[in-house]
Amino acid sequence: MRRDTSRAVGYLLVGSLAFFPPILEGRVGDTAAAIGSVAPLALVAALALRSRGGPVFDRLASADDREEGRLYSLASFTLAVTALSVLAVAFALPVAAFVAAVFVLTVGRLGRTLARPWIRTAAAGAAVFVATGTLGAIAAIRLAGELGAAVPPLPVVAFVAASGGVLGALVRSTLTPRDDPIVLLLSALVLWFLLGLDLEPTTGRIAVGLAVTVALGYVAYALGTASVTGMLTGVLLALFAVVLGGYGWFVLLMTFFGLGGLASKYRYEEKLERGIAEENEGARGGGNVLANSAVALVAVVSYAASDHLGVDPTVFQFAFGGAVAAALADTFSSEFGGLFDSPRLITTFEPVAPGTDGGVTWQGAAAGAVGxxxxxxxxxxxxxxxxxxxxxxxxxxxxxMVVDSILGATLEGGRVGNQGVNLLATLAAGITAGVVSIVI
Incomplete structure (x- = not known):
């Protein structure tokens, strides 16, 4: 525990060097001088690669570093921060995105390490990382502003920091906690994109979005309708929906998550006996959530960027509604329809065993239509x-829903898995709704 805390503090101190390049560039107006200020980061990376032992090595080395005999983890982290520094001063990476990515990771890691004696579940650990990382990022961005860097208004800062916190926790839970460079770079690029939308969310919308999405994420995990990665994915998508779209977008998405999750748990033991139950006791993982919601996510982001795209924003409302309707229809169709006997293959109408890909029942079709x-x-x-x-x-x-069944009967089980089929089905629905909206 003490060694982990020392390592987390060391990474936070190294990450603090991230302040200097963008702030110096903003003050002196000399890009070359600002790029030169990354020298301390480069020096830390070089020293980490040369370190073979001693008190510093002992405090900062991960388990893999001890096997390799070098501080490769610290070196890769420092080089990633250096790369972001160069992007910030030479390629207009916003300071808020840069600082948020660094301090979400470093403060979030320190917070989770300090709270480890009281953490009992993976979900609690992720929540601590998100909470402390978000607060650390907000404080760091505000400090950068006080030091002369250009930063957005507080509501946008809060949204960016929270998005970075959830995204960082999601990437760490999907990969491994040691993949710091990937977490840093991916978070910075996503936040860069969000800031490029020139958002003007109100403080109230940000507050409501954060409070409600966190609460619903907890409920989803507590009820067993989502795994940790599923919970984090759902929270991130819901936050984007309420901030980038509005409360209506959020309600539609949450309706799918809530009713879809409950449908998966309905008569679960019977589904398990039939061999048609979702894995992990019905808890949907991040891949499943994203496969059903990716098209909706693209629609809400495109809606926020409609001025930049030159497209009527209503088109994206239709696409969003169609994609979410398809996701819930397919979920209801499979979760309720699978409980009935005598399914038939949608392409040939031949009788098939329950749970066969592409097998449908009239009860499932009716349930899907209700969704x-x-x-x-x-x-x-x-x-x-x-x-x-x-x-x-x-x-x-x-x-x-129909496209999902047809693809299940023809493609699923080969090169295309269930999640790929779900993605293609919601894409077909979103495109259908969007195209019809243009015609009418």
Whole structure:
């Protein structure tokens, strides 16, 4: 524990060197001088590669470093920070994105290390990382602003820091906690993109988005409807929905997550006996959540960037509604339809065993249609869709459900897995709804 704390503090101190390049560039206006200020980082990386033992090595070495006899982890972390420094001073990487990526990781790691004696579950550990990393990033960005760097308003700072915190925890849980360079670079690039949207969220929307998404993420994990990666993926997508889109987008997405998760748990033991149950006791992982929500995520981000794209934002509302309707329709169809006997293959109508890819029942089709109706109705309520628009979203949801079954019967099990089929089905639904919205 003491060694882990020393290592976390050491990484935080090294990460603090990230302040100097962008701030110097902003003050002296000399890019060359600012790039030269990364010398301390380069020196740390060089010393780490040369270190073979001693008190510093003992305090900063990971288990892998001890086997290799060099501080490769610290060196790779420092080089990643150096690369971000160069991007910040020479390629306009926003200081807020740069600082958030560094301090989410370093402060989040330190917070999780200090709280380890009280952490009992992986979800609690991820929550501590997100909370402390987010607060550390907010403080660091504000400090950078006080030192002369150009930073966005506080609501945007809070959104960027929280997005970085959840994304960092998600990447670490998906890969390994030792993949610091990937966490840093991926977080910085995503936050760079978000800041490029020129967002102007209100403090109230940010506060509501953070509070509600965190609460729902906890509930999803506590009820067993999502794994840790599934929970983090859902929280990130929900945060993007409420901040980049609005409360209506958030409600539609949360309806899918909530009802879809409960459908997976419904009569789970019976599904398990039939061999059609979701793995992990029905808890959906990050890949499953993302496969069903990736198209919706693209739609909400595109909606926020519609001025830059020169496309009517309504098109992306339709695409979002269609994709979410298809996701819930397919979930209801498979989770409820699989409980009934005598399914038939959708391509030939031949009888097949329950759980066969592409096998459908009329009960499952009816349940799927109900799922699409729910999302279409919510679209009408929150997006102000008229009857023809509601019908469009409903039809797109059913199209996505049918496409999912056809792909299941023809492609699934070979080169395309279940998650790939889900992604293609929601994509078909989103495109269908978007194209029809242009026509009508």
């Amino acid at each position: 699409a109706v729910i999302i279409a109705a919510l679209g009408g309520l929150f997006f102000g869709f008229e009857a023809i628009a509601v019908a469009t979203v409903l039809g797109a949801g059913i199209v996505g």
